Each structure stands twice: as C-alpha cells, then as structure tokens.
Amino acid sequence: MSAVSADPAPAPAPVPPPAVTRVRARRARWYRQPTLMTGLVLLAVIVFMCYGASLLTSFNPDTQNLEQPLLGLGQAGHLLGTDQEGRDTWARLLYGGQVDLRVAFIAVILPFILGTILGSLAGYFGGWADTVIMRIIDIVVAFPFFVLVIALVFVLGTGEKSIYIAITAIGWVSYARITRGEITVAKRQEYVLAAQSGGLSSLRIIGRHLLPNVVTQSIVYAMSDIVQDIIAIVTLSYLGLGIQPPTPDWGTMISAGQNFLTTQWQLTTIPGIAVVITGLALSLIGDGLADLLRTGGS
Amino acid sequence: MGRMSFVLRRLVLLVPTAVGVTIITFFMVHLIPGNPAVTILGQRANPSTVAALDKQLGLNQPLIEQYWLFIDRLFHGNLGQSLYYQVPVSSLITSHLPPTLWLLCYAAVLGVAISVPLATLAASRKDAVRDHVIRVVPLLGLGLPAFWFGLILQTWLGTKLRLFPVTGYGQGFTGHLHSMFLPALTVAVALCPVLIRSLRASMLGVLGAEFVTTARAKGVPAPRLLVRHVLRNAVIPAVTVLGINIGYLIGGTLIVEQVFAIPGLGSLMINAIFERDFTVIQSVALVYGVLVVLVNLLTDVAYVALDPRVRFDA
Numbered sequence: 001m002s003a004v005s006a007d008p009a010p011a012p013a014p015v016p017p018p019a020v021t022r023v024r025a026r027r028a029r030w031y032r033q034p035t036l037m038t039g040l041v042l043l044a045v046i047v048f049m050c051y052g053a054s055l056l057t058s059f060n061p062d063t064q065n066l067e068q069p070l071l072g073l074g075q076a077g078h079l080l081g082t083d084q085e086g087r088d089t090w091a092r093l094l095y096g097g098q099v100d101l102r103v104a105f106i107a108v109i110l111p112f113i114l115g116t117i118l119g120s121l122a123g124y125f126g127g128w129a130d131t132v133i134m135r136i137i138d139i140v141v142a143f144p145f146f147v148l149v150i151a152l153v154f155v156l157g158t159g160e161k162s163i164y165i166a167i168t169a170i171g172w173v174s175y176a177r178i179t180r181g182e183i184t185v186a187k188r189q190e191y192v193l194a195a196q197s198g199g200l201s202s203l204r205i206i207g208r209h210l211l212p213n214v215v216t217q218s219i220v221y222a223m224s225d226i227v228q229d230i231i232a233i234v235t236l237s238y239l240g241l242g243i244q245p246p247t248p249d250w251g252t253m254i255s256a257g258q259n260f261l262t263t264q265w266q267l268t269t270i271p272g273i274a275v276v277i278t279g280l281a282l283s284l285i286g287d288g289l290a291d292l293l294r295t296g297g298s
Numbered sequence: 299m300g301r302m303s304f305v306l307r308r309l310v311l312l313v314p315t316a317v318g319v320t321i322i323t324f325f326m327v328h329l330i331p332g333n334p335a336v337t338i339l340g341q342r343a344n345p346s347t348v349a350a351l352d353k354q355l356g357l358n359q360p361l362i363e364q365y366w367l368f369i370d371r372l373f374h375g376n377l378g379q380s381l382y383y384q385v386p387v388s389s390l391i392t393s394h395l396p397p398t399l400w401l402l403c404y405a406a407v408l409g410v411a412i413s414v415p416l417a418t419l420a421a422s423r424k425d426a427v428r429d430h431v432i433r434v435v436p437l438l439g440l441g442l443p444a445f446w447f448g449l450i451l452q453t454w455l456g457t458k459l460r461l462f463p464v465t466g467y468g469q470g471f472t473g474h475l476h477s478m479f480l481p482a483l484t485v486a487v488a489l490c491p492v493l494i495r496s497l498r499a500s501m502l503g504v505l506g507a508e509f510v511t512t513a514r515a516k517g518v519p520a521p522r523l524l525v526r527h528v529l530r531n532a533v534i535p536a537v538t539v540l541g542i543n544i545g546y547l548i549g550g551t552l553i554v555e556q557v558f559a560i561p562g563l564g565s566l567m568i569n570a571i572f573e574r575d576f577t578v579i580q581s582v583a584l585v586y587g588v589l590v591v592l593v594n595l596l597t598d599v600a601y602v603a604l605d606p607r608v609r610f611d612a
Contacts (some may be wrong), residue, residue, distance in 0.1 A: 055363060072555055135314060138314070139315055142319050142590050142594075143529060143586065144545035144590060145545060145549050146550075146553070147553050147583050147586045148322075150552070150568075150571065151579055151580070153327075154579060155326050155329045156329060156580075198498075224440065227440055227441050230442065233442060238445055239553075239568060251443075252441075254445075259340050262453065262457060262458075268446070268449060268450075271446075272446035272557050275442075275446065276443075278442075280438055282441070283437040287437065292339065
C-alpha cells in the first residue's frame, strides 16, 4: 500500500450525476488532461524502450567481458559504459526494466483482484463477513508495509514468487477498504434495488452492476500502488531478497554499482533515475485520472 | 462523551489489533518452508542445536500451546535468544530503539519544515505557475527509492563535498543533528509529496471559510492572514496525515538506516536477514507493529488536543 492522504477510504460523491453523461464527458476529454497525457506518453516511451530493447542495443545484457570492466560513458561503443564484469550497462538497464515492469505489474494485479473481491463481499453483505475482513485489515495496516514485505519474503525464501505472495498478502487491504467503502454507499441506490427485486443473484449484482460503477477509485489507487511496488521490488533486489543475479534488474544494478560510487557514478545513478522516471510517469497518470474523476473531465 | 473516556475507548479498541499483531508475528515462523529449525540453522546443523531451537521456538508443541508460550514470554519481556548474536533479543531492541526514534522524529520535523512553506506558497495563489510546479515536482519523490537517494546524497554531500558525515549516529544532541541530517532528509523527501498535498488541500479549504473573508475585509495583510489564520487551522489535518503515514515513514527509515550505518532497528533487521537470525526479524517486526499502533493512538489523542472543535462521539 502506498502513502495515504487524509482518509484511506475516499469519500464518495454525494449524488453522482447520471452515469451515461459522466462516461461520455470523460471519453470526450480524457486526452485533454495534461497530467494524464504526460504520464501516459512517458510510460509508453519507457515500456517501448524496455520491450524494444533488442532494437536499441546490440549487446546482450548477460554477456560478460572481463577484459573491459568498468568502462566509462561511451567507451568502446558502450553507451553507458560497462559494469564490474564488463556487461553493457545500457543493455542491462533496458532488459532489467522488462523484469521490473513485469514483476510490478503482476504484483499490483494480484492484490487488486483479491482486495476487490473481499472488499465487495464485506461491503455488500455486511454482517460478520464485514466485521472479520475489517478486523484483519486493521491488523495488517498496523505493520509498516516494508517491514512486513521484507519479513515475509525472508521467511518464504527469496525470488519472484515470494514477492508476489508477500505483496498480495499485504497490498489487498487498501483495495478492500476502497471497494468496501464505495459499495456500502452504492448498494443503496435504485439500480441495485431494481436488480435485487428483479431476482438477480448477489454474485451477478456485485459483478455486473456494482463493480463496474465503483472500480474506478481502485484503478486510480493502483497507479500509486504500483509505484510503491516498484520501489519494494527494487529495494528487495538491492537487499538480495528479490530478483536474483544474473537476471538484470534495477535494484541489483544499484547494489552492484555502489562499490564504485566515487569512480563510476553512472553504475548506481542511472538505474535509480530509471526507477524515479517510471515512478513519475505512473504518479502523473494516477493524478490525472483522479483529477478527471473529480471534475468529470471538464 | 468526555476526553478521558474517548482516550479509554481508543485504548480498548487497541486490544484486538495488538492481539492480531502478535498472531501475525507468531505465525511467521510457520511460513518458513520445511522444518523451520532446520531451515533457520542450515541443512548441516547439529541435531542437538536443531532440537534446542525447536524447544526455544516451542515447535514441538500444539499450535495453541505455542502461541500461549509466545504471549507468556512476551509479557515477561522475553523475546527469545538471538540466533546470531547469542544475546537476548530484548536487549538488542532496547539498544537499537533510540537511533530509530531519533531518525523518525528528525525526518518528521524536516518533512514539516520543507512542506509547510511550499504548501503555503502553492495555496496562496491557486492554479498559478508556482502552484502547478509545487504540485508536480514532489511527485518525483513518490517514486524515489530511499536507499538510492541516500546513496546519492551520501556520495555528493558526504564524500565529495564533505558537508556531512557519511555514516553513523553522532555523539550528543548536536552530533546527532549533524550526523543524521542526510538520512533524515532522505526519509523526509519521501514524505513531502503526501504532506504538501494534504496541507495544500486543507489550506485551500480554510481559505474558503467565512472567517478568512472577514479577516480579509478587516484588512489583515496577506502574509499574516496566511500564517495566523489559515496555516494554524490547516496544520491539524496535516498532523493526522503524518500519523497515518507513520508506517510509510518507518518503511523509509528501515533501509536508510542500513545505508547510513545508523545502529537502529532497521539496520538490526536487515543485518538479521543477512545472518538469517529469525528471532530478531520476528521481534523487530513486532516492535514496529506496536510502534505504529501506539503512534496512531497518539495521533488521535493529539487531534483531540489540538482541535477543540472535535466531538468525542467517534
């Protein structure tokens, strides 16, 4: 979960305007939202560079060349130099981005799904299910995110699978809170009452009628959550608990480069900048989306 | 409902959460794949050492008994024996707690010192260029890996410019202030985006209030209006934001302590990971959990103390 402003469960708009006009307004004007567009373009460039790595570099990220270790910027055809084992930094940066982006994406989808399911059950049915789920949430949020993630990955063993389990086990609470809050309000609206009196099953009402109307808040939150997840993944890899060498990733690159900070500053600095820019792109998208939702596109 | 009963009520509500925190830390050992004692000690460990650890962790007893044992020890201040240092974990915790608390407070103060002027500047002219800049630039801080930013500050301001010590906790009050400036700044920078955003939002809210219009009509100069009338009222929600984000703040200190070699709980935990010292990891997680719960309580109490308008029916 990411840093939260005042209230973790966002206050729903008192009386939302008819859904159709809202959606239409949003569709018409989303591309005019400068924050959102900057973020989307930035993210598209990053994704293109990482996944089109083979077009941007001819070096293999894993090929060692022990005769040319620690080259500076631009030396011997290496755009960003080489690391202590003579591997091309630019290639490792791009291929490492693939790994980090993929892991972060999966690590945000899983808690999103789990949290949305549990949150809608709690919100729709209330009663003991609600009480139990809310109690568990209270307990999980009592731990600092990083402390629990690090402790969990440690006990589960290093590697990608543990990252997914740890982040899902902790990250779902924010989505559950958001979804529960929205559904508690939305379930009293007339279209839900109509669906109920029409005899639709609870599952269908939640899945087909409620969730499409309330999921946007969770999507906005997911944008800031994925930033947090990228930092968590990079930090775990930096500590040696995450992505395992020789697989390139930004965290291991930073930690490998820190022994040469004063002589080869780019080894540590550049992967960090890559993390910051990726984080910025996602934060801008999140901000833009939030603005769009608040103002309905105007 | 009076003030005292509000605080008491909050204390009672704390009990289930505190129990939950102990349950989670207790179950950590059962998440270790295979036989935990063997995994912790390594495959080639002496069988008698394994048996001793089994006994210390109570692994040879039924689950509920194990939990009781864990709680019973907890109430006696016994967190077990460190597997690596071979000393009681409780003594490690007490010696490592002060630097962490120092860093947390220092970072919170720096965060407020950076955020308040920026938020005031942004809110004083909504939608002006400075407002947009102050809204967008801090977004960079959200995606900033604390350990990386720490390394960069350490290299440039520490090693190259020699403005601040590169590592350590320092001696005495001014020593702490000087030595821990860079780590505290690293943690504070991560906190600023959230603080600035909430401060700006609450200041804009206060600016729309009638008493502000009255003050303006009275001819109160703009700077005085912002500081005396608006900021004072807007700071209260910011206190809450600071309290809510204590977990986030602690997460930042964890790795930063390691980078700057500050002998706090974060370094203790990360070193314990390298040494595979399970009991230390478990205990530090527990202490952090308790710390967060306590700070959240303090935040609620502070909120009541700071704002006389708060009613006690929450």
